[in-house]
Amino acid sequence: MHQLIKKVxxxxxxxxxxxxxxxxxxxxxxxxxxxxxxxxxxxxSVPFLAELxxxxxxxxxxxxxxxxxxxxxxxxxxxxxxxxxxRSIKGLDIILVEDIVDTGRTLTTVxxxxxxxxxxxxxxxxxxxxxxxxxxxxxxEYTGFEIENEFVVGxxxxxxxxFRNLPYIGVLKDECYR
Ligand code: IMP
Numbered sequence: 001m002h003q004l005i006k007k008v009x010x011x012x013x014x015x016x017x018x019x020x021x022x023x024x025x026x027x028x029x030x031x032x033x034x035x036x037x038x039x040x041x042x043x044x045s046v047p048f049l050a051e052l053x054x055x056x057x058x059x060x061x062x063x064x065x066x067x068x069x070x071x072x073x074x075x076x077x078x079x080x081x082x083x084x085x086x087r088s089i090k091g092l093d094i095i096l097v098e099d100i101v102d103t104g105r106t107l108t109t110v111x112x113x114x115x116x117x118x119x120x121x122x123x124x125x126x127x128x129x130x131x132x133x134x135x136x137x138x139x140x141e142y143t144g145f146e147i148e149n150e151f152v153v154g155x156x157x158x159x160x161x162x163f164r165n166l167p168y169i170g171v172l173k174d175e176c177y178r
Contacts, residue, residue: 004165004176005154010145010169015127015155016051018144022125023055025142026095028059036093036123038062041110042083043164044099047156048144050126062097063087067110079109090118090138099156100128101143103135111138127155128169145169 001008030036035058040049042064053062066083092113101124102108113124125142131151146154147169153159159176 002163002170005166005170006173007166008170009147009150009152010128010155012155012167015048015144015168019048019051020055022142022144024056025054026062026125027057028162030061030093034093035060036095038095038097039085039087039089039114040064040097040159041099041106042066043158044158045097045127047164048099049097052125065110065114067106069106079106079113081113088118089114091120093120096122096124098124098126098140100130100152101126101138101140102130102133104138105136107140108136108138128157 038049038053038060040046049062051058063083063085064083065085067079067081069079075107096107096114097113099109099139107124111124114122122138123142127144129143129146130149131139131146149153151159152169153163153172154169157169158164158166159172163172
C-alpha cells in the first residue's frame with residue numbers, strides 16, 4: 001500500500017468484479033438496440049472507463065469530454081468545456097462515465113449539455129457515489145459503490161493531480177492536507 005494512504009476503502013479486486021457486473025447489466029439493457037456511445041469525463045474516469053469497457057459485450061465506441069467549473073464561482077453547475085466531443089451525438093444513446101458523483105452539479109450540467117446536443121438518451125455510470133453530499137438531485141443508473149462523505153483518491157481520483165494511478169480507492173493520511 002502507498003505510504004500516504006491511511007486506509008483502503010475499495011480494493012482493486014472489488015473494482016474489477018463490480019465493473020464486470022455493471023458491464024453485464026449495461027450489455028443486457030442495450031441488447032437488441034443500437035450500441036450506446038460511452039462518453040467519459042477527463043481525467044478521473046479514464047481508469048474506470050478502461051476497466052468497464054473490457055467487459056461490455058457490444059461493439060461500442062467511446063469519446064471524451066473535459067469540463068471545469070467557471071473560476072471564481074463556487075461551482076454552481078455552470079461549466080466550461082475544455083475539450084468537447086470529437087463527433088456529433090445527434091440521435092445517439094449515451095452512457096456518461098464518471099469517477100464519482102459528489103454534489104451532482106457536474107453531471108447534471110453535462111447531461112443537459114449532451115441532451116442539448118441532440119442525444120437521444122443519457123444514462124450515467126459512476127464508479128463511486130457519495131449520496132450524502134448531493135446538492136442537485138441526480139441518480140446514476142449504474143453505480144459501482146456508495147461511500148461515506150470522505151475525500152478519496154485512486155483509480156482515477158486525485159488530490160492535486162496525484163494518486164490517480166493507485167489501483168484501489170483509498171483515504172489519504174491527515175498529514176497530506178497540512
Ligand atoms: P460534483 O459536481 O460535485 O458531483 O463533482 C464531482 C467531481 O468532484 C468529480 O468528478 C471529482 O473530480 C471531484 N470529487 C468529488 N469528490 C471527490 C473525492 O473524494 N476525491 C477526489 N475528487 C472528488
